Amino acid sequence: MWMAASQKEAHAPRDNDFYLDSACSTHVTNRRDLFISYHELEKGKRPVEEFEGSIRHAQGYGHIKLKVSVPNKDGYINVTIRGVLYIPDGVNLISQGIFMENGLRIVAVNGYGMNIYSNRTLVTRALQIGRMFPFDIKWDTPAGEDLNLSLISAFKLSSQPSGGASKSGLWHRRLGHFGIESLRSLSSHVDGVPDSLKGSCERTACVKGKHSRRPSKPVTDRAKAVLELIHSDFCGRFRTPSFGGGRYMLLFIDDATRFTKVYILKYKSEAFTRFKEFKAAAEKQMGYCIKRFRIDGGGEYTSNEFAKCLRGEGIIKKQRRHTLLSQMALWSVHIER
Known part of the structure; x- marks a missing residue:
């Protein structure tokens, strides 16, 4: 899915702008020069459906690095975003859903934009301009501190890195704190579930909820006679x-x-x-x-x-x-x- 922008919007999409989009199911960019790692795709292998139903095809995918502003601080920080599709004539979109799937918390602040948190730390913000949420990006040679958010794309390709314990936690939460051992057995029955899940849940309520009650002690004081x-x-x-x-x-x-x-x-x-x-x-x-x-x-x-x-x-x-x-x-x- 792609972002739908009205022609009457005060802020029309520009080639260099990256937008946080809640209707987009994967990261997309039209900037080939931003990729720090890139893999070509066979023609027609990765179709992408736009909001009006038309289909475009990605030419490749990889990781990009953006230099985004840090809210309430003077300066910028380098953010690596993984699993981004390259579509030359597309719009630069960052999937809000993938951010949330990978543990980032997004909080809407009216008049300011969408605050993005990682482990309770405010990382960056997508500014609110009209009804759209572009990131404040500095377009020069990347320098300074790097922040690798390891944002894995929603689509699965063999050359993409596996999530390991982070994927285990994600599937564990998706299925209502399903047991890790049971999750491993799902991969042979359900398509899309990784077969290399590991780790455990440290939430107290989750651990206590899986405890079983010990069996009652056998009754030894049993009467043998009627009315005894x-x-x-x-x-x-x-x-x-x-x-x-x-x-x-x-x-x-x-x-x-x-x-x-x-x-x-x-x-x-x-x-x-x-x-x-x-x-x-x-x-x-x-x-x-x-x-x-x-x-x-x-x-x-x-x-x-x-x-x-x-x-x-x-x-x-x-x-x-x-x-x-x-x-x-x-x-x-x-x-x-």
Whole structure:
């Protein structure tokens, strides 16, 4: 894609001007003398589509060096731009998309232009003149400090240098912080993905997000007999009441058989009464006695009356951490209502 400029623009494109263009998919220049390295292309090998749909062909590609102004400082700096197409009758365009793909940050400042940052350092600026953004370039013999931004072109040619770790980071971010090992396997399945990706992501959130949870320790305290161990937990208060007005749920689970009994309660104070009902019914129907009663330390079973009942029945009370949801996955609970 090429920049579209209206004839009514106050600033018409000139042969020596380089413009930052958001619609351009590759760097283009008509200045053969700016190339510090150059490779000829076979005729018709590299077509370029203009904004109105016409096709032109690049004669070569390579690296160019421009001497651009440094914002807020007196002076210029030499910038090497890689992967630039040479089209003799074209316009000098710098692709904003390629800048951003290679880690540069571009910030629009109304009335001034487009500030270009590299690693939080303001490198240069494309000045705003009307609706166009030309770079402030000094056309004389390049001298002074060099800044090689290593801006790789979007098109792929065999003689271009590989990106290595920088390409790995780019593809890693493009695919939502995809794992590097998984990226390497993509090259054999997806066209355009380099096969020499390496490196790793140092972002804390990325590293933590790929951590897996350690498997739970095997359950060793498993009951062998019916009613040998009963688990109980209390849920609520629920915002929406049941048809009977209940806002709490009380569960009793037999560790050996996974038998589960659920009571819907209106008040938390009903817990002790429901426990006595469950104990009487379970022991009568199953022919066994409750030996151990495991809870999570909630306030529903801390009354003196409940403690006295357990002592009188010879039931041992055990207390666990509040991890019922993780335990339920191990119990394979089927709730009977």
